[in-house]
Amino acid sequence: MRNAAGFGGVRGESAASAYGLPSVERAVLLLARFPGVGRKSAQRMVHYLLRQGRGEVEQLLVALQNLAEQVSECRICHNLAEGEECWICVDPRRDPQQLCVIEEAMDLLAVEKAATFQGRYHVLGGRLNPLAGIGPEQLHLHSLEERLQTGTVQELIIATNPTVEGEATAHYVAQLAAPWVERVTRLAYGMPMGGELEYLDESTLYQALAGRRPF
Ligand SMILES: [Zn+2]
Numbered sequence: 001m002r003n004a005a006g007f008g009g010v011r012g013e014s015a016a017s018a019y020g021l022p023s024v025e026r027a028v029l030l031l032a033r034f035p036g037v038g039r040k041s042a043q044r045m046v047h048y049l050l051r052q053g054r055g056e057v058e059q060l061l062v063a064l065q066n067l068a069e070q071v072s073e074c075r076i077c078h079n080l081a082e083g084e085e086c087w088i089c090v091d092p093r094r095d096p097q098q099l100c101v102i103e104e105a106m107d108l109l110a111v112e113k114a115a116t117f118q119g120r121y122h123v124l125g126g127r128l129n130p131l132a133g134i135g136p137e138q139l140h141l142h143s144l145e146e147r148l149q150t151g152t153v154q155e156l157i158i159a160t161n162p163t164v165e166g167e168a169t170a171h172y173v174a175q176l177a178a179p180w181v182e183r184v185t186r187l188a189y190g191m192p193m194g195g196e197l198e199y200l201d202e203s204t205l206y207q208a209l210a211g212r213r214p215f
Pocket of ligand 1: 075077
């Protein structure tokens, strides 16, 4: 109830709509489109920028312009890249025999954080979702098949998300890869580290049990 008492958010919100400043309103509207950012956070960002002054705003402008002009898609794996190929594809230390298939470039950062995978990646650019009009043609499956056809990849690790669409995508990719690679594997399902059995949802526990391995 802090807001109702007149703290921060509520006061800021009513003030913003009363500004009558189209430039402020426009910036708030644009920032509020960002994932996870609501109108209130967008207002805070705008206030922050206005307080920081012109220098900060100009730095941000340059950064955004560089982002738009210089960042594109790696021609091999579809990860983000500045230039033709991404930092993983140009790294000779990455093992070309292991290829990890992920839905989005952001997932690559998550896998990299684990710091145990030394292979390469292929970013699908989404997952199969017929209801939303996303079929195989909309994903980077053709370029995946081309990579597999070279015969370099021995293990294909499917790391799509454990959702209905992610599972369907995993099955599709597994079938596509089967003729070309020695092994197709899927990330294990299971208990989160530090988790407790009684708090696990049924399907996670079911998958963890089904995927048990010798101790
Ligand atoms: Zn790449």
